[in-house]
Amino acid sequence: MATVGSAVGIGNIWRFAYVAGENGGGVFLAVYLLFVALIGLPLVIAELSLGRRAQGDAVSAFTVADPAAPGSWPVAGWIAVAGATVILSYYAVIAGWALGYATGALGGNLWTVAAAGYGGYFRTFIAGPVWPVLCQATMLAATIAVVAGGVQGGIERLNRWLMPALAAIVVGLALHAVTLPGAGAGVRFLLAPDWQALARPELYAAALGQAFFSIGVGCAVFATYGSYLPRSVALPASATAIIVGDTLFAVVAGLAIFPAVFAFGLDPRAGPELAFITLPQIFLAMPGGRIVGTLFFLLLAAAALTSMISLLEVPVAVAMRRLRLRRRTATLAAGALVFALGLPSALSFGKLAEVRIGRHGILDAIDAVASTLLLPLGGLAIALFVGWRIEKGLALREADLAGTRTGTLWLWLLRLPVPLAIALILIQAATG
Secondary structure, eight states: OHHHHHHSSHIIIIIHHHHHHHTTTHHHHHHHHHHIIIIIHHHHHHHHHHHHHHOSOTTTHHHHSOTTSOTTTHHHHHHHHHHHHHHHHHHHHHHHHHHHHHHHHHHSGGGGOTTTOHHHHHHHHHHOSSHHHHHHHHHHHHHHHHHHHOSHHHHHHHHHHHHHHHHHHHHHHHHHHTTSTTHHHHHHHHHSOOGGGGGOTHHHHHHHHHHHHHHTTTTTHHHHHHTTOOTTSOHHHHHHHHHHHHHHHHHHHHHHHHHHHHHTTOOTTOOTTHHHHHHHHHHHHSTTHHHHHHHHHHHHHHHHHHHHHHHHHHHHHHHHHHSOOOHHHHHHHHHHHHHHHHHHHHTTTTTTTTOOBTTBOHHHHHHHHIIIIIHHHHHHHHHHIIIIISOHHHHHHHTTOTTSHHHHHHHHHHHTHHHHHHHHHHHHHHHO
């Protein structure tokens, strides 16, 4: 439950919606589901098995599993730590947006701007020099407080009610959204693929990046959480539950957003602001929507918090074991670093709006580097290490797949299709 909570968050609602919208809807979903099944699931099992064997941080996961491995393998662990740190730096900014909306919903001002339009409300909010940074800092402070005091018990208890509550609200939104006039076009956009779009190379990099970002593969979260697992836990079943829960959440969130996008005449390719402009309009159009909307943004901020806790635990675990720091000191140091790294993203729609990295603003550029480079590199290293470096029997035993046909298929996927697909898409992303 704690690991599902680490996977489910803003990436399933905010990022999935706009990336799917920018990449054709249904055809993106089809490629995304294929990558989740054939790449995401094998890598989650592999990363959990490394973590459970190492009982340590992301770097030790590559040394304990095979003490004779060349010294270059721990670099893969450091890449994963870098990925978690970079993602958390701008994830905290998006989480701050959710907190800002929750605050606005509680105070009532979010519901009084309908006439002016939520597009203007959102753009004014994220362009401010104070509120985005303050909300970012607040979410990070809450994350630091939890991680400094220990994670397991609190996160597990929190997710037992948080995930079902958020899922119930998202399902309710989807059921309401599909009844809106004109919603059928949105359902078709998400569920009826235009197969001609498969000829677009950027589609595959976007789908793989979203799979890695949404699930959390490649940034050592599963290696860290796997280090807490006892031997009695069946890894394939746990990994499947994580993947299915995360994917269903994203698809249902898409069914809550895209029917409303078409019903209100909005552009499905509107980009990162899609969820923050569309969802408030759905809330206002439904009975009791202000109450539901307030609960939704509160729960979204809380769901973001669980993911942030998981991401921060990655560099904290490394700092504790490598630098011999106390947990509180390591957490404060890592949190301060993440806050500093995230400031440009927090200001990228305001004071730093004119700064461009290629064709992207700061936040979008950092997101692109993390999701299409750092995370796939981390996943590639895991596939190669478990598939080729570790002795076959050991790899199968650690994954609880010894003596099964599923284990043979899993190892084959890690050895050939998974690294080949990641390598091809990394090349496409670098050259595109």
